Amino acid sequence: MAEETKKFMYINRKAPYGTIYAWEALEVVLIGAAFEQDVSVAFMDDGVYQLAKGQDTSGIGMKNFSPTYAALGDFEITKIYVEKESLEERGLTLDDLQHLVWEDEDEDWAEKDSIRLVSRAELGEVLAGQDVLFNF
Amino acid sequence: MSMLHLVNKSPYENNNLSTASSIMQGGDELLLIEDGVYGAVKAGKASAMLEGCTVSVMGPDLAARGISEDKLADGVNVIDYNGFVELVEKNDKVQSWL
Amino acid sequence: MSSIEANGKTYETDEEGYLADLNTWDKDVAAVMANIDDCELTDSHWEVINFLREYYEEYQIAPAVRVLTKAIGKKLGKDKGNSKYLYELFPYGPAKQACKYAGLPKPTGCV
Numbered sequence: 001m002a003e004e005t006k007k008f009m010y011i012n013r014k015a016p017y018g019t020i021y022a023w024e025a026l027e028v029v030l031i032g033a034a035f036e037q038d039v040s041v042a043f044m045d046d047g048v049y050q051l052a053k054g055q056d057t058s059g060i061g062m063k064n065f066s067p068t069y070a071a072l073g074d075f076e077i078t079k080i081y082v083e084k085e086s087l088e089e090r091g092l093t094l095d096d097l098q099h100l101v102w103e104d105e106d107e108d109w110a111e112k113d114s115i116r117l118v119s120r121a122e123l124g125e126v127l128a129g130q131d132v133l134f135n136f
Numbered sequence: 137m138s139m140l141h142l143v144n145k146s147p148y149e150n151n152n153l154s155t156a157s158s159i160m161q162g163g164d165e166l167l168l169i170e171d172g173v174y175g176a177v178k179a180g181k182a183s184a185m186l187e188g189c190t191v192s193v194m195g196p197d198l199a200a201r202g203i204s205e206d207k208l209a210d211g212v213n214v215i216d217y218n219g220f221v222e223l224v225e226k227n228d229k230v231q232s233w234l
Numbered sequence: 235m236s237s238i239e240a241n242g243k244t245y246e247t248d249e250e251g252y253l254a255d256l257n258t259w260d261k262d263v264a265a266v267m268a269n270i271d272d273c274e275l276t277d278s279h280w281e282v283i284n285f286l287r288e289y290y291e292e293y294q295i296a297p298a299v300r301v302l303t304k305a306i307g308k309k310l311g312k313d314k315g316n317s318k319y320l321y322e323l324f325p326y327g328p329a330k331q332a333c334k335y336a337g338l339p340k341p342t343g344c345v
Binding site for chain 2: 064
């Protein structure tokens, strides 16, 4: 039974540890990956903080889930949109974020970048082209 | 009478930091904890609100969020949980901007 | 809370037999867990178990079965990176059963 593939977009707008949203979103994304849909993930507003490098939660007694973002490529999630305006407002650049890649099995596991830096206008166009939007 | 103002939310999410920093009186201190620490990053827009304020941030909350101390606005004081207790003791009142 | 005995030590588990604390894991408890399922651990089993422990250490999650299969294929070769091979080793489901022996929580996305 060939089911139609839908375009799923998960939108992350919250910082990682102040609320449970970021971790819950990550779990939903990973579970949803089993349904083999066309999945994209977007990070905007305070959501961009989720991808910050060098997180060390040993002093606050919470699980550091930032290493899990690097597994998204294994789950065949290869389109990760990061909004430029949100980074700029917070004084961040791509260098402050983890370098996320996926490995292309068809090209002898060549590493390819997963993160696509987009402007708000460009992200708007990406959102317009989706079938289902999930907000966290 | 001095007051310790506590902010625990990101300044990009709501206006708590803006309210706190503009209402502060001479001698008051500001302490940023949890997501509030994002307000202390020098390159971020929100750090302009800290001008003229005596500001401390929680070190463990900075580390959890991957913010190194060299990224902080000038004059921001990094403290630990003991430092938090000292600030509460030192000031007459604590105002939490929840 | 349930528990498992191995080599004179007690290991706390959840109701489904997954270790409560992955830091308490050792090879003895893995072997005892396998015995409960009538399974004897061979080098081939250990290859997968060790792989899962390394994966968890790096990413802080257990991989879903599809991800595991692909990653094993990359690391240990195509002849091992397929469901047939992994199901022969772990008939109760490679992700679930192997994760249990590896002391990891039940994989994300497993029902």
